Each structure stands twice: as structure tokens, then as C-alpha cells.
Amino acid sequence: MARDNGALTVILHVSDIHCRNAALERVLESEDYDIVVASGDFECIETAGILVEKAKGPAIAVTGNLDNPAVSRLLRSHGVLLDGRVSTVKGLRFAGVGGMDVVGSINMLKTLAPTSRLDVLVSHHPPRGVLDRTFIGLHAGLKELWDIIKTFKPRLHLFGHIHESPGYEERDGILYVNPGPLARGRYAVVDYMSGRVELKRIA
Secondary structure, three states: OOOOOOOOOEEEEEOOOOOOHHHHHHHHHHOOOOEEEEOOOOOOHHHHHHHHHHOOOOEEEOOOOOOOHHHHHHHHHOOOEOEOOEEEEOOEEEEEEOOOOHHHHHHHHOOOOOOOOOOEEEEOOOEOOOOOEOOOOOEOOEOOHHHHHHHHOOOEEEOOOOOOOOEEEEEOOEEEEEOOOHHHOEEEEEEOOOOEEEEEEOO
């Protein structure tokens, strides 16, 4: 998954923190990374505050389905919230689909020109059929996300939500990563240039 500008960019990817503040602080402090991406479900405003205050590099986040307006406002006030937006960080172009208003986020992104370059898509939910199998065997991803994926063809898609399906896979030139829930100690480190993914767990 080589990219055009040649700079090394390591992404720390966390999701589904669910108020586990100590786990977030530990990962932010212990890992080496250029950008931290959070795929939602902070659930507590204090948790969102830790992200913006303790990240060692730029932070990007989308809301999760269990987040509330206070979390969204805090992330937005610090320029971190990506719901329905596009932002360029460290030379990479990111777009976000929030979990609080999936349809609204998607509709906002659809106003962009289809030829717009997109390196990384961040969403709370997975697309239907990709790392989205629940413990009872159902695929719980959102088919609506495929419109954005097919239009913008990101090289990397980061998401969470389905706690039971941590992993990564590549399909049609797109790398998909579900780190698993940080609430259970799981997270991922992604080297954007090489496409190398490390699924990690707090000891």
C-alpha cells in the first residue's frame, strides 16, 4: 500500500474505549506514532479530553453510536472531530463518518467531488461484510458505507464498533482495520506506507 509522498506515517488506532481512561492514557504514552485516530465510543467526556490533551501527535476522531453531544462538542472545539468532514494531516487526506449521525456524515461527504483524493476513511461502524461478524454470527456492518468507499477508494479504512471481530484484511487495494475495543485492551498500530498492521493488546 505505497503512497505518493514517501513520508513515513505511523497511525495509532484506538476504538470503543468506553470510559476506560487509564487504558487510553497508557497507550497514548507508551506507543510511538505520528497520528492517533479514534473510531468512536468514548462514552465519557473525560475520555475524549484525555485524547486531545495527552496525544503526542495530531489526533483525529469520529463519534460512536454510544457517544453524546457533549463528547462531540469537546472534540469539535479542539479541531479533532472528523464527522462528515475531510482534513489533511501529515500529508494524508482523512474523511470521517461519525456513529452519532451516520447518514448525515455520509451525505456531507457526498457533496465532495468524486475525484477528490482520499487516503484514509475513518468510521465507527464497519462496512457490511468486512470484519463485522458478531458473536452470534451476524454481519452487523453498514451497507451505506460502501457508497463512500466505492466513490473515494481510500487506501485505508479504520473502524471499530464490532468488538468480536478485531483484525485486518485487504480487498481491492483497500486495507481495512478493526483494532478491537480498547475497553478490552485492544488497539492497532498501522504503518501507512508499508501497509503493515500490528494488532496489540495491553498486557
